[in-house]
Amino acid sequence: MWVFKPIAFAGKLLSAFRLQLSCVWSSLVSLLLGLRAAFRLAGTESSRHQSRKAAAETRREEEEGMNQPPTPLSVNYHFTRQCNYKCGFCFHTAKTSFVLPLEDAKRGLLLLKEAGMEKINFSGGEPFLQDRGEYLGQLVKFCKEELHLPSVSIVSNGSLIRERWFRSYAEYLDILAISCDSFDEQVNVLIGRGQGKKNHVQNLQKLRTWCRDYRVAFKINSVINRFNVEEDMREQIKALNPVRWKVFQCLRIEGENAGEDALREAERFLISDEEFEGFLHRHKEVSCLVPESNQKMKDSYLILDEYMRFLNCRNGRKEPSKSILDVGVEEAVKFSGFDEKMFLKRGGKYVWSKADLQLDW
Ligand code: SF4
Numbered sequence: 001m002w003v004f005k006p007i008a009f010a011g012k013l014l015s016a017f018r019l020q021l022s023c024v025w026s027s028l029v030s031l032l033l034g035l036r037a038a039f040r041l042a043g044t045e046s047s048r049h050q051s052r053k054a055a056a057e058t059r060r061e062e063e064e065g066m067n068q069p070p071t072p073l074s075v076n077y078h079f080t081r082q083c084n085y086k087c088g089f090c091f092h093t094a095k096t097s098f099v100l101p102l103e104d105a106k107r108g109l110l111l112l113k114e115a116g117m118e119k120i121n122f123s124g125g126e127p128f129l130q131d132r133g134e135y136l137g138q139l140v141k142f143c144k145e146e147l148h149l150p151s152v153s154i155v156s157n158g159s160l161i162r163e164r165w166f167r168s169y170a171e172y173l174d175i176l177a178i179s180c181d182s183f184d185e186q187v188n189v190l191i192g193r194g195q196g197k198k199n200h201v202q203n204l205q206k207l208r209t210w211c212r213d214y215r216v217a218f219k220i221n222s223v224i225n226r227f228n229v230e231e232d233m234r235e236q237i238k239a240l241n242p243v244r245w246k247v248f249q250c251l252r253i254e255g256e257n258a259g260e261d262a263l264r265e266a267e268r269f270l271i272s273d274e275e276f277e278g279f280l281h282r283h284k285e286v287s288c289l290v291p292e293s294n295q296k297m298k299d300s301y302l303i304l305d306e307y308m309r310f311l312n313c314r315n316g317r318k319e320p321s322k323s324i325l326d327v328g329v330e331e332a333v334k335f336s337g338f339d340e341k342m343f344l345k346r347g348g349k350y351v352w353s354k355a356d357l358q359l360d361w
Contacts, residue, residue: 069333070302070340071116074151074348077304079105079139080125085157086192089225091253092125093263098306099130106142108308108325115329119151119352128160137169144172151352153177155221158207159198170214174354177219177246180204182228183236190227191269208240217243217354224279225250225269237286243357244350247283248292249276254317296346299339312337 081094100108109120120143127136136154143152153175180200182188188200204220211218220242222233237245250269252258257266273293280291303311309320314337321335343349351357 069330070336070338072112072302072329072333073116074119074121074343074352075112075117075302075304076121076123077105077109077308078123078125079135079306080127080130081306082129083124083126083157084129084159084195085126087223088192088264089223089250089257089266089269090192090264091251091256091266092123093256094125095263096306099135100306100308102135102138104325105139105308108304108323109139109143109147111324111329113147113149115333118149119153120149121153121155123155126157126160127154128156128165133160133162133165137165140169141172150356151175153219153352155179157193157200158203159195159200161207161210163210166210166214166216170210170216173216174352174357175217175219175243176207176211177221177244178204178207179221179223181222181225182231183233184231187227187231191225204240208242215354215359217357217359219244219246221246221248223248223250224271224276226271227269229271229275229279232282234283234286237283237288242288243359244290245286245288246290246292247280248297249273249294251294251297252316253313254315256318259317290347292346296342299337300342300346300348302333302336302338310336310338 078092080099081092081096083090083094109117112120122136122139127133130136140152140154143149151174152172154173155177156179158178158180179193180188181191181193183201185194185199185201188194194200208218210216218240220237220240222228222245224247250266250271252266252270255261257264276291276293280289283289298313303313303318304324305311305318305320307320308323308325310324310332311318311320312335313319319335319337321332324332
């Protein structure tokens with residue numbers, strides 16, 4: 001018996017101690033759980049605060065960006081609306097015959113250069129129509145020789161270009177883009193790309209040769225529409241080997257080729273996005289192809305009209321700003337509707353100087 005008592009006492013002591021320990025342990029666990037929850041809450045609050053701060057920062061940057069006028073890096077100057085062709089979907093029609101005096105046009109180009117312009121593209125109408133290409137030649141020379149612009153280019157239907165023009169002005173020109181929508185002359189006639197007996201496709205071949213001979217980068221622009229959407233142009237384009245083949249989806253512009261006051265009716269030329277995708281898919285092996293859907297095209301060009309007003313296409317029609325000759329570039333460009341992000345997204349900034357293109361003529 002005398003052995004049993006101390007053991008029983010020790011057992012009692014131990015169980016009392018265990019009871020104490022389990023109380024302490026459970027208090028500790030609740031304390032730790034409480035602390036963890038408090039830390040988590042603090043962490044969530046702080047990360048919420050951080051994301052609120054970042055969102056406010058982005059908003060502020062966006063607002064600042066919106067208030068800042070875009071830089072007119074690449075400008076399309078449609079100095080004339082007159083043309084010798086009658087394309088049914090034309091979206092810069094002959095609404096006026098006005099052309100600025102040469103010296104005023106040069107003044108405007110200087111203002112654009114001072115505002116950051118690096119590339120000028122002359123377009124129309126048909127830019128070679130005015131003064132048999134002399135007016136255009138003078139502007140091209142001025143932009144390269146006096147303004148030292150990295151890139152000077154022209155978009156033309158090609159029908160009025162003579163070799164003598166190349167002899168006088170090719171050295172000042174980086175890129176010549178010729179519009180060609182079909183290699184089937186009948187389709188060109190249906191579209192309205194043609195004048196009398198002139199063969200648009202044969203002319204294209206001649207211009208390609210001159211571009212090679214006189215060291216001008218050669219480009220082709222095609223508008224995909226109801227009449228050419230099924231065509232396969234792979235072989236002809238590869239044979240002509242342009243530096244770029246711009247493929248546009250036929251675009252509807254109120255007041256130009258749609259609506260009551262329009263001079264053209266584009267409705268019967270329009271194609272769906274799926275049809276456009278189908279054309280692109282058929283030509284996907286052509287490496288120089290640069291596609292432009294309606295979506296990409298609409299607000300991603302800085303368009304200057306014959307009065308040197310920026311044309312805003314945001315509302316589906318061309319709404320003019322004031323002329324840069326009257327209010328300056330910074331003020332006028334605010335109303336251009338230009339989407340700088342889309343311009344970059346569609347690859348608007350590319351190697352555009354013939355010196356950098358390193359062509360194997
Ligand atoms: S060639 Fe160009 S400017 Fe002339 S009618 Fe055709 S699309 Fe219009």
